[in-house]
Amino acid sequence: MEAEEKYTPQTWPESPERATLEGKNKFLGFWLFLGGETVLFASLFATYIALKDKVPSPEHALAKDLYELPLVFVMTMLLLTSSLTSVYAMYHMKNFNFKKMQLWLLITVILGLGFLGCEIYEFNHYYHEYNHTFTSSAFSSAFYTLVGFHGAHVIFGLSWLVLVMVRNAKRGLNLYTAPKFYLASLYWHFIDVVWVFIFTVVYLMGMVG
Amino acid sequence: MSTIAQKRGFASTVWDYLTTVDHKKIAILYLIAGGFFFLLGGIEAMLIRIQLAVPNNDFVSAGFFNELLTMHGTTMIFLAAMPLLLGFMNAIMPLQIGARDVAFPFINALGFWLFFFGGLFLNLSWFLGGAPDAGWTSYASLSLASEGHGIDFYALGLQISGFGTLMGGINFLVTIINMRAPGMTYMRMPLFTWTTFVASALILFAFPPLTVSIFMLMFDRxxxxxxxxxxxxGNTIIWEHFFWIFGHPEVYILILPAFGIFSEIFSTFSRKRLFGYSSMVFATVLIGFLGFMVWAHHMFTVGLGPVANAIFAVATMAIAVPTGIKIFNWLLTMWGGSIQFTVPMIYAVAFIPSFVAGGVTGIMQGAAPADYQYHDTYFIVAHFHYVIVGGVVLALLAGTHFYWPKMFGTMLSEKIGKFTFFFFFVGFHLTFFIQHFLGLMGMPRRVWTFLPGQGLDTGNLVSSIGAAFMFVGIVSLLVNIVITSVKNEKVGNDPWGDGRTLEWAIASPPPFYNFKQLPLVRGLDPYWLEKMEGKQTLTPAEPIGDIHMPNGSFVPFVISLGLFIAAFGAMYQIDDKAWAIPVLIGGLVITFGAMAYRSIKDDHGFHIHKEDLIDENDDKGVKA
Incomplete structure (x- = not known):
């Protein structure tokens, strides 16, 4: 099967992201990579739990002083919705509807940017209101590293989505470009799953002490 | 294609290797770079042993000694043993499963260049204000207190080369799962392929904790x-946990492929099918799994409590079971076989008692209360050199002799090979056996010097003499390589005469597309099966057709170079150097820019046409 062959909705295969050997390899390799990423975040979570509220002196802010659930709730909703919209995008990819796929990816990116904006506001707020900086305590280092690693993944994921959208704007869908879209959206889902754990372990557990 | 490939100037050969994505050439790169770092680590070891040869010695200063022992361990594990094994995996594993290349040739090249630049960065520390000096384990309270930039070189260098290894691991996993030739089921895979598979899975899950802990060390410093x-x-024990959650599986990342190489050698030179093949596979997988369950046996004396210590002690001893299965399977493979004592086989036979000795001392240390006696003494040093040198390095030397003809098309001299073996093997036992007793007598590990008259003088002298023997052995191997390369006597497909697996059915060195027609695999040891039916070639699984090949690329080099540059910026920004932050940003721009370039550009590779393949065949016919 030639990667750049032209397709119509009728001839478009069932799982275009895995229709070529290259696509199949990328699909499996990326899942394995996400396995490694899972261990990476597991290590960061373990560190955070071990160092939670470990501060040098009592005047430092603790988890229960810092977190505000309304903002975090908005962020969670933005990111969960963006995961849903990226599913819509992949739905249209599988139906060979390039324009609708690009549209839903664009909505995904906008929602992701919204999340990122909230996170920047949040960090800024902690910095100015509570003097909770990266260097102030072991707790703050662990917090910013865990949530910051996730934030860096969001930035990378957004750049990736934008890059494949721009790159393929004229090329459209074929068996060479389909895996690229698919993997970017898979990465986006992974980022979302990590956030669900951050929401639970950092913010919800932070509220109960 | 072949006519273009034959006559080349030096510059174009260099450019070819800088841009190659061919797994066989990347294997050679790994072998050269890993071999270079192996020599470097060996020289560091020699300096350590010269310093310790006599009491009250001041051949090197105490501070320099700390740098030497740190760099010896770090270099040997991360920059020599692992890359050399990755080299053999690259050279042989795709051939063993009947594949034309790995799943991600580009990422394969990227993995190599990341390792190379990481290793280069780490070793530049010698010239830029001092090497790391907190031991290869770099325990956090010590490494935070270390002055200068040594530990920063350690953290940034290992981080870069660790990314490369992680990519290599994922690449091999996908290659083995997706790229096997028709008929090559999992339970027909040669054992070296199986051990590569399990070691790659260990890399995938063991390296992220190291990545995280190195990030934390970097952020702290x-x-x-x-x-x-x-x-x-903060809490310094977190470093120890993460380091050993990585570090223990790392031991199996090294030893499992070594087991694989020996399994191939035992069955080839016993002219017998590997005894208990399925139990070997089972034992490999079980060792891989248990490897993640035992990390705290490195931390018995930390004070985790008797319950934790007991659990980890039991888990540790459990690993002896699958390892024992392997040892007995190798013995029974030889049993009744028609054994040929070629150089690889001599190494394999010598490996069994050496490795068992290392395993037994491992069990001794696995008993947590006893470990309080052994901890941080030369007993530990003796133990891990018995498993790493007696297991991994013997496998590397055996593999070098065994696979040299397949990789380069010439045979290493058996005579010099036996000389190498004699000096290396005798030297190895001379160096490390006596260290058990030095340890039991109380000589602490990583000690710069010792006083006379404490019963340590003779033992240390013997140990240093042994190290000189090993050095002679390695030098003779280099001589062997030079002589062999100068003579350049070409050999055929199956130079050992008893090759069993697919790689021995094709030319030495193989053509860049490996298999003109993908082979049909009809059982374990497919080439042996064909030979037993009187055939000299494999049964093809497809007609001759166009072969799709990837294009070479310079981008992996650039991506890695960017991180190398960025590391300097990250390191010197704490000295408030004005150029540091721009260099950091510039390096990252190069890396991410090159990644984006790779992503944006269309790269479909090229096809070797059917007609060219047939022509090439005719050419060879004329020559022969």
Whole structure:
């Protein structure tokens, strides 16, 4: 099967992201990579739990002083919705509807940017209101590293989505470009799953002490 | 294609290797770079042993000694043993499963260049203000207190080369799962392929904890974070946990492929099918799994409590079971076989008692209360050199002799090979056996010097003499390589005469597309099966057709170079150097820019046409 062959909705295969050997390899390799990423975040979570509220002196802010659930709730909703919209995008990819796929990816990116904006506001707020900086305590280092690693993944994921959208704007869908879209959206889902754990372990557990 | 490939100037050969994505050439790169670092680590070891040869010695200063022992361990594990094994995996594994290349040739090249630049960065520390000096384990309270940039070189260098290894691991996993030739089921895979598979899975799950812990060390040292700073609420034990959650599986990442190489050698030179093949596979997988369950046996004396210590002690001893299965399977493979004592086989036979000795001392240390006696003494040094040198390095030397003809098309001299073996093997036992007793007599590990008259003088002298023997052995191997390369006597497909697996059915060295027609695999040891039916070639699984090949690329080199540059910026920004931050950003721009370039550009590779393949065949016919 030639990667750049032209397709119509009728001839478009069932799982275009895995229709070529290259696509199949990328699909499996990326899942394995996400396995490694899972261990990476597991290590960061373990560190955070071990160092939670470990501060040098009592005047430092603790988890229960810092977190505000309304903002975090908005962020969670933005990111969960963006995961849903990226599913819509992949739905249209599988139906060979390039324009609708690009549209839903664009909505995904906008929602992701919204999340990122909230996170920047949040960090800024902690910095100015509570003097909770990266260097102030072991707790703050662990917090910013865990949530910051996730934030860096969001930035990378957004750049990736934008890059494949721009790159393929004229090329459209074929068996060479389909895996690229698919993997970017898979990465986006992974980022979302990590956030669900951050929401639970950092913010919800932070509220109960 | 072949006519273009034959006559080349030096510059174009260099450019070819800088841009190659061919797994066989990347294997050679790994072999050269890993071999270079192996020599470097060996020289460091020699300096250590010269310093310790006599009491009260001041051949090197105490501070320099700390740098030597740190760099010896770090170099040998991360920059020599692992890359050399990755080299053999690259050279042989795709051939063993009947594949034309790995799943991600580009990422394969990227993995190599990341390792190379990481290793280069780490070793530049010698010239830029001092090497790391907190031991290869770099325990956090010590490494935070270390002055100068040594530990920063350690953290940044290992981080870069670790990314490369992780990519290599994922690449091999996908290659083995997706790229096997028709008929090559999992339970027909040669054992070296199986051990590569399991070791790659270990890499995938063991390296991320190291990545995280090195990030934390970097953040603490370079950006003022407080993970390990107890005064600010930090906890230094976190480093130890993560380091060993990585570090213990790392041991199996090294030893499993070594087991694989020996399994191939035992069955080839016993002219017998590997005894208990399925139990070997089972044992490999079980060792891989248990490897993640035992990390705290490195931390018995930390004070985790008797319950934790007991659990980890039992888990540790459990690993002896699958390892024992392997040892007996190798013995029974030889039993009744028609054994040929070629150089690889001599190494394999010598490996069994050496490795068993290392395993037994491992079990001794696995008994937590006893470990309080052994901890941080030369007994530990003796133990891990018995498993790493007696297991991994013997496998590397055996593999070098065994696979040299397949990789380069010429045979290493058997005579010099036996000389190498004699000096290396005798030297190895001379160096490390006596260290058990030095340890039991109380000589602490990593000690710069010792006083006379404490019963340590003779033992240390013997140990140093042994190291000189090993050095002679390695030098003779280099001589062997030079002589062999100068003579350049070409050999055929199956130079050992008893090759069993697919790689021995094709030319030495193989053509760049490996298999003109993908082979049909009809059982375990497919080439042996064909030979037993009187055939000299494999049964093809497809007609001759166009072969799709990837294009070479310079981008992996550039991506890695960017990180190399960025590392300097990250390191010197704490000295408030004005150029540091721009260099950091510039390096990252190069890396991410090259990644984006790779992503944006269309790269479909090229096809070797059917007609060219047939022509090439005719050419060879004329020549022969």
């Amino acid at each position: 370079l950006f003022g974070a407080n993970f390990f700073n107890v005064a600010a609420g």
